[in-house]
Amino acid sequence: MAGDITTIARPYAEAAFERAKESGQVAAWSEALNLLAAVTSDPQLAAQIGNPSVPRSRIRDIILDVCGDALPTEVANFLQLLVQNARLAAVAEIARLFEVSRIADQGVRHVLVRSAFEVDAEQQQTLAAALARRFGGQVDLTVETDSALIGGIEIRTGDLVIDDSVRSKITQLAHALQF
Structure with a gap:
């Protein structure tokens, strides 16, 4: 199962890292993704993410409310993409792989x-x-x-x-x- 989540998360992490690097916002993206990982790893929210009867837009709104202004616009848009593609369960792995790329880039x-x-x-x-x-x-x-x-x-x-x-x-x- 761990390999499956990595397979799902890798293209998102790579795309996020490329965009962050292009825009010169690697540190901001890193902080934002780590925040998203912490928020989506909360047991109560994680249960809602896996619940098919809870609308995805509702989960997105909860995450945006919790994060407040800490999410740059591009990361909020990235979150929307993850919500649309039902990939919120992979956020922690995306953040981990992003950090691996960031460190390797250094x-x-x-x-x-x-x-x-x-x-x-x-x-x-x-x-x-x-x-x-x-x-x-x-x-x-x-x-x-x-x-x-x-x-x-x-x-x-x-x-x-x-x-x-x-x-x-x-x-x-x-x-x-x-x-």
Whole structure:
């Protein structure tokens, strides 16, 4: 299901980012989309969004009332488009993907590294430098320790996963032995 919402949200996020960049309003769009994500994620409103008996225009009006003047005109128009296409449930994912595009556009790539063992500061710097060379830009590194990996590391950035963990190798071996 998470992949489905991402598939739905991606073209909207890309279009929003392109428009925001064209108009020089990336920061304003980012704030507005995050506000829309927060508003539409409210449990009471989320229930109404999913309720087919509530008119879409009513939901749009509620969102516009809650947001007030915090929404630039273009973002309000974007909201109208989402309402017309019944895509309000994807607003949080659209906002997340917009942020991914914004950060990537700035040349900074978020990288999650999961390691079976503690990674000290010097190792983190070495790893960040190697990943920056690999990806051709700045790297914002987050390191987590996960003993379930048994050994090795797992690197995730965007849609890319590099899994060099012992757990992964054992899983691959188990699949190979089943045939």
